[in-house]
Amino acid sequence: MEKAILGLDIGGTGIKGGVLVKGHLEDIRSIPTPALESQEFILETIASFIETYAHYDFVGIGIGIPGLVDTREGIVLGLANIPSFQHVELKKFLTGRFGKPVFVNNDANCFAIGVHKYGVGKPYKNLVGITLGTGTGGGIVINGQLYSGLFSAAGEWCSASYLDNNYEYYCSGKFFQNFYHSKPKALAKQALIGDEVAIRAFEEFGHHLGELLKVIMYSLAPEAIVLGGSIRKTFPLFKKSLFETLDTFAYKTVLANTKILISEMDETAIHGAVALVDVEPDMVTI
Template sequence: MGKSILGLDIGGTGIKGGVLIDGHLEDIRSIPTPALESKEFILETIAEFIQSYEIHDLLGIGVGIPGLVETESGVVVGLSNIPSFQHVELKKFLTERFGLPVFVNNDANCFAIGVHKFGVGRPFKNLVGITLGTGTGGGIVINGHLYSGVNSAAGEWCSAPYLDKNYEYYCSGKFFQNFFSSKPKALAKRAHSGDPEAIRAFEEFGTHLGELLKMILYSLAPEAIVLGGSIRKSYPLFKKSMYRSLETFAYPTVLENLKILISELDETAIHGAVALVDVEEDLVRVL
């Protein structure tokens, strides 16, 4: 097989991987995350998963993590949904085990660079990626390069105060669970069938999301904002109210030039993980 890059998406419930070969993502597979086990056990599980890809001639490994990461050292600062995975020298562990370049970053940052390199964000030098799922995450691409900030915390608008909670409380699956006692997918099905309450749920969600996007516009004024995550699939249900909320943005010319796009990639986290691998310094250029 040809030279390839391995991308890993490590989450609280599953570890997913795929290899980029000649610009195409292949051999996608996943295993459960042993989230309640020790740090050492989890590291060995990750290593065994990587070993299952030994058929490929790997150039490097990129890893996306749902938490804060010291990107230069590759130390995972902490993960709320994997209790033992705190201050983990993941890059050092994997580099020593496999002898390959390893890059680790926050999964929302991976989403942003993934859609820029491989998805609808390719035409834009400056964009923001927002993931709408169980939680809300954000990533920033400036002049074609991922901007991670200290401990990969750039773009974490989800934690900023909003109303009585924060933006994540109102702009993720938590909103539907807390206010409508239902998951977004079930509500979307009801909304498409004409259920008034479900329709109202997505209208309210769109209003809150519009407020989040306005904050992003005030802070960065990007060319494009790309929406990802499972809730993006219900975009027609909240698009109108989202734009209605955006209409109150103070600078119309900025809004007129903004592109709001929906990610078409179902494996954006893995695409983003492989995009982390900087092969210019020590390896041939493949991205």
């Protein structure tokens, strides 16, 4: 698309926006999410934020949210950390307000289609995107099309049982908080100066993440798995243990041909949101 597309990332702490113009993302800005306010107040806040981009005359609005979505109707079924945002007819509200096409999906799904459309996943028709941050999310692209599943819940391996909890507990910032009482960024600084405890933390994290990626490979055997989210920046610290764990994968030919990639995009959530508008006619949904 040559014309501008507006992308929004709506989370429990912030609402972030950006515009894709001629293939480039620009005018990134954000406001705090009024998370404890009423649904109506939050909707008006979102609308007011969108109005600040009106001069771009955008052709559509793509929105990623950390929760389940009825993607056909654009209904947010629930949004993490915002109590009032349950069963929100977001598409209907914004279409009525702005008269533009609106597409809503889970933020991890947005990440997957975003890296496929604009990032390191572009050469691959079949890929999985995994976001590693405060939590863990997954998105699936099959034959170049986003597969969202029922209520955008496809790819949520993070909620599957693992050890005494689930994969998210061991493959996100929660692991470092719960087992090492620190945030990944702080531990990474310690690891880089040789702190043995911090080094061990990332070695263990890499092992757990490797087990998650093995499940994904057994499930879908994608051409590529792309890692995103803030923890991706610490990849050199857990790369060795990750690949040591992946080496235990049963199908060696599959393993040898699966690419493990690190997303180069910092604004992946917004890139993914605009991709919803860019590719929506070809999306796979059920």
